Amino acid sequence: MKKMVDWKCFSRIVVATLLLTLIVVPVLAHTVASSPGKRTIYMIAFEPKGSTTVEKEPFPTDVLPDGGGYKLIPPDENGKWTIETYRWMPSQIVVYEGEEITLEILGVNGKLHKGSIEDYVEEFVVERGKITTLTFLADKAGIFQIRCTNHQPAMEGQLVVLSSPE
Numbered sequence: 001m002k003k004m005v006d007w008k009c010f011s012r013i014v015v016a017t018l019l020l021t022l023i024v025v026p027v028l029a030h031t032v033a034s035s036p037g038k039r040t041i042y043m044i045a046f047e048p049k050g051s052t053t054v055e056k057e058p059f060p061t062d063v064l065p066d067g068g069g070y071k072l073i074p075p076d077e078n079g080k081w082t083i084e085t086y087r088w089m090p091s092q093i094v095v096y097e098g099e100e101i102t103l104e105i106l107g108v109n110g111k112l113h114k115g116s117i118e119d120y121v122e123e124f125v126v127e128r129g130k131i132t133t134l135t136f137l138a139d140k141a142g143i144f145q146i147r148c149t150n151h152q153p154a155m156e157g158q159l160v161v162l163s164s165p166e
């Protein structure tokens, strides 16, 4: 007996394939494209420093703000004087809302930095020679201060969370 094509079964397979292609694939593609990304940013705690001698440049008489963020070291026996300050580097971090952010902060200069990120990280510590890893979800757009309490007012950066692009 000749075997007949089961048209009913065949049409079901065609419809199922079409549905899969037309609905499931685009939805999946959209989900992949718009799912929150992960971003790792490498930072350092560092101390820019400049020196000269009183022969070349007079020692500044202006008083710098207190708080540990600036240090003006008077001339030594050779007339050499130094200016130094502390920074987060990079000072501005730009991410998108919805991204999972990892900050790896290496302590290069300064023994210790006690930091915080406004609305995101209540407290963290960076020690020289060690990496501090902070992970958080950037779930709120805006500009948030990255602060070091040991080196005010200079060691301040900003976390910039941009609204998610559509």
Ligand SMILES: [Cu+2]
Pocket (backbone or CB within 6 Å): 045, 086, 110, 112, 113, 114, 148, 149, 150, 151, 155
């Ligand atoms: Cu500091």
